[in-house]
Structures are given as C-alpha cells and as structure tokens.
Amino acid sequence: MNHAIWAEGLVKRFGETTALAGVDLAVRTGTVLGLLGPNGAGKTTTVRVLATLLQPDAGHATVGGWDVVRDAHRVRQLIGLTGQYASVDEALTGAENLLLIGRLLGAPRPEAKARARELLARFDLEDAADRAAKTYSGGMRRRLDLAASLVGRPRMLYLDEPTAGLDPRSRLELWDLVRRLVADGVTVLLTTQYLEEADELADEIAVIDHGRVIASGAPDELKAKTGAQSLEVRPADEADLPTVVAVVGELAGVAPEVEGQLVTAPVVDPGLLPAAVRRLDDAGVVISELALRGSSLNEVFLSLTGRPAEETDEDDDTEGAPA
Amino acid sequence: MTAATTTAPSAPELAPRVGVGEGLRQTGTLAWRTLVQVRHNPWELSDFSIQPIMFVLLFTYVFGGAIAGSPGEYLTFALPGIIVMNMLFVTMYVGMGLNTDLTKGVFDRLRSLPVARWAPLAGRITADLVKQAWSIALLLGVGAVLGFRIGTSALALLGAVGLLLVFALAFSWVSVLVGMLAKDPEKVQLFGFTALFPITFVSNVFVPAATMPGWLQAFVDVNPVTILADATRGLMVSGPVAGPVTGSLLWAAAITVVFAPLSVWAFKRRV
Secondary structure (H helix, E strand, O other): OOEEEEEEEEEEEEOOEEEEEEEEEEEEOOOEEEEEOOOOOOHHHHHHHHOOOOOOOEEEEEEOOEEOOOOHHHHHOOEEEEOOOOOOOOOOEHHHHHHHHHHHOOOOHHHHHHHHHHHHHHOOOHHHOOOEHHHOOHHHHHHHHHHHHHOOOOOEEEEEOOOOOOOHHHHHHHHHHHHHHHHOOOEEEEEEOOHHHHHHHOOEEEEEEOOEEEEEEOHHHHHHHOOOEEEEEEEOOHHHHHHHHHHHHHHHOOOOEEEOOEEEEEEOOOOHHHHHHHHHHHOOOOEEEEEEEEOOHHHHHHHHHOOOOOHHHHHHHHOOOOO | OOHHHHHOOOOOOOOOOOOHHHHHHHHHHHHHHHHHHHHHOHHHHHHHOHHHHHHHHHHHHHHHHHHHOOHHHHHHHHHHHHHHHHHHHHHHHHHHHHHHHHHHOHHHHHHHOOOOOOHHHHHHHHHHHHHHHHHHHHHHHHHHHHOOOOOOOHHHHHHHHHHHHHHHHHHHHHHHHHHHHOOOHHHHHHHHHHHHHHHHHOOOOOOOHHHOOHHHHHHHHHOHHHHHHHHHHHHHOOOOOHHHHHHHHHHHHHHHHHHHHHHHHHHHHHO
C-alpha cells in the first residue's frame, strides 16, 4: 500500500451532534484528494482529526504510516495545515509570521529568515513582507497562510477550503500554487464546497455528506459510477412536449425536468440514446435537439444526495477583498 | 504497531516526542512573538504603560491631598497598591491573547506543528511576566520622579517584585479561564473591566478601609488585593511583612489550585 493518508471508520461526536459517522479515506502518495461536501458535512472535522487537532471517538487514521493519535508528534512533523480561516498572526508582519514558524520548527534564526524570504518571494508577498498581516487583502492572507504551512517543507498538505471567500482571480492564483506543489511531489488533501475546484485540482474525489463518505473515485469515474449523464431532448413543435416528457420519463425511469422546451433526465445506460430516437420517431415527434452529455459534479452531487450542493456559497465568490 | 507503520521508513529521523529543552526554546520563540506584537500595536503599549502612569498622576494629585493630607504622603501609601492593581489588569493580556489565537485559527496552526503542547500557553505567560516586570519598573520609575522613596532595602524590593510576579503567575490562570470561555477577545477585556475594577477598588489600594461601612471593611480585609497591597507596602515602604506575604502566597496557591484545573478543563472543551 502506498497511501500517504489513510483513515478508517473515523467517528467524532460533539455532544448530541455526530460530526463524523465513520469516514474512510485513502490518499495515494503524491496525489490530490478532493474532499467534497456542503457546509457541515464533516470536512473540517476530518481534517482536524488527520492534523492531530482532534482525537476521533472511534476508528483510526495514519499519515505517512504513523497513527494520528499514538504518533501525533511524528505526524505533525510531516504535515502542513492551511485552515479554513487564514490562521496567521495578524499583529505580526508577513516576514515575522514565517520566521515564527521556522523558529518553532527548530531552524536557526538566519536559516528561518532565509526560508521566510524565499517563501515570500515565491508567493508574491515581498512588497508586503514588513507590513502587519492585518493590512493584507483576503488573497494575500491566504497566500501567507499557505506559505506558513510550507515553511517546514511538509510532505502532506491539508488545504481546508483554501479558496472560500476569495475573488475569482485570487482563486485561480491559488489553484496554480497548489498545482505547483503537487508537481513537487506533495500529497494534498483538499476540502472544498466548490465542485469546480475539486474537478480542477483533484486526482480523486471523495464526496462527504452527514459525516460519511458517500462516493469516491476519479472525477470521471465518479460521474460514470453515479450514472450521471443527462439525456436532453428538445422537440421542434411545442405541442409535442407532453409526448417527449412521457417518452423520456419512461426511458429514464424518473420524471424529467422541463426547462422551456428542453426536456432533461438523468440516465445510466448510454444505449438509451438510440432507443430514444426510435421511440420519438415512432411517435412522430420532430426533434430539434437531442444529446447525451456527461454531467457536471453538481449533478453528481444531486444524484448522490438527492439535493443540490449548496449553491448559495457561490455567492461568496467576490466577498474577500481583491488581491 | 499496525502494518501501516511499515510504510513509514521514508522519514527515518522523525522524533517520537518533544524534548523539554526543545519545549523551552519554543516557549521562548512564542514569548518573542507575543512581545514583538507590541511593536505593531502601540495601543497595547499604552495600555500597560501610559494608563498606569495616568492612574498614578490622577490619584496622587487629584485625590492625594484630600485623602492623605499631601500628594507626597499619598504617593507613598498608594503606589504599591497601584502596582498591584496594574499587575492584575496586565494578566488579562494572557486571556485576551489566547482568545485571539483561538478565534483567529492561530492556535490550530500552532498545535498542528511539532511543538510541545504546553509551549503556546507557557509562551504567553512568559511574555506576560516580561510585560509585568516592565510595568512594575515603569511605575517605580515614575514614582521615584514624583518623590516615592523605597523605605526598606534593595533585597526587600526584589522580594516585592518576586511576590508580585508569583501572584501574577497564579492570577494568569483566571485570565486563561476567561480567555477560554469568552467568545471573543473583547469579552475578555469586558471581564477585565467589570470584574477587576470592583475587586481592586474595594480594597485598601487607594484609601485605608477605616472610613468604609463595616460590611465593606469585612470584604476589604479578606480581599487578596488588600493583602497583596499590604505585603507590597511592607516590602517597599514599611509595615508588617510576614503576615501579608504569607497571606498573599496562600491566596496565590489557592487561586492556582482552583483555576488551573478549571482552565485545563475549559481548554479541552474548547479545542
């Protein structure tokens, strides 16, 4: 087994609330696992357990082969954590923040200073190096936070919603940074509510909901596994709409969605396409558009959980101050 | 060890735990971090520098004559108590700082690093003791300029400073508890004002208890602030030493015994 991060049956309760109801995870060395789920699904709790910040009530997990409870100190020497909220000391400058981490990791002062300078340059923060972090924009804080988690050159990196609240440009910049880290051989556990983000960055995705991993696999695999393809039919004549709805509904086995004249239904079997053509032709329906398309992760989520991923979170996109 | 452990040898030099020396060094680094913050936050410097000076000036020149006959005599009476009062307020920075770290996520970052579990707290408290020593020195300096004279010996003065720091250390646990329970740093500050002001004022820091109503005098007599102020007066100016010093140390021990476990409990609940 070559799993950098491995978890089995993680359970965590907070009073009456069950945050984790048996989470299983396996992240291969040098890959990115996207832990995808809505708010409150258990993403952050999972990361906190794997980062040795929380002890699970049941189950166990290893990082680099070391148990996160028994060998916590060893695990801490392997990981870097970038939290959901930029966890930098706002009263310190960017340079001081990185110097602090370097010194805590045992580097002599000159070495820690050099490493801080190197990271500030790499993350485009040189000009702001000697300004207090509280004066930074949202994007700059995230970059400093990420830089702080890299001071000790971790082999496993946890990114807990690294782009939540960032404007689109900062988000793209951060994605780029993550890709470069992966190219350097770092194993990444990424949590996100953004389906697009998981699709962009992750080699594998684990969909988490109500404290349980409900599906996992490569993004394409996941789409195939959930049968998440859509059959789309648009009749030329509006009068044929009820017939189309009936035919598509019968083939898909669920009531199709109707948007204007476009009838859409999730289907599993790609062989349904010719059947649809035949049946609609027999019924004398003239079709202006007919397609079978692989669905987005949004639809994957819908088909797995029976409800859409929190779309409202997309509104947060432009919330943070621009970089 | 599980079978998974066998996949670990790629990183052979991982230390199994933190050494005490390493932990102390990390404590020093974290204390540095707390002190260097002051440079970027001059308000804090004014809190534990300008504010106590203002107290000394106001009380000495506004109330001093009326209370003790002359500002000079009043300064001799009040300065040791003002030092005690200021010490209690300064301990609130421990709780405020911890609370800021908790709410801002800095604490999670620190705990995800391979540092001693006790280093973040010890770092805060060490930094606090440096701030305490600075405040005490500052108040004594200002006092000296205004005419305050040490009536005892240098050794007794050192004893007073030591006693104040021991008490500060004990009282830090109260601050830690408040810092763990409060929702945000402002609430810690609010506690500082609403709880510490009455406790420090209902003492003999500013006026002798003789003119207060009997029930209030009863409280003043057992108030640790009074006892510590008496000990500090005894060690810096004149008066009984053994009784109040013993009383102060007993109070410090009692506060630690009650609040240290409570703080640890609150800490475990919070993280």
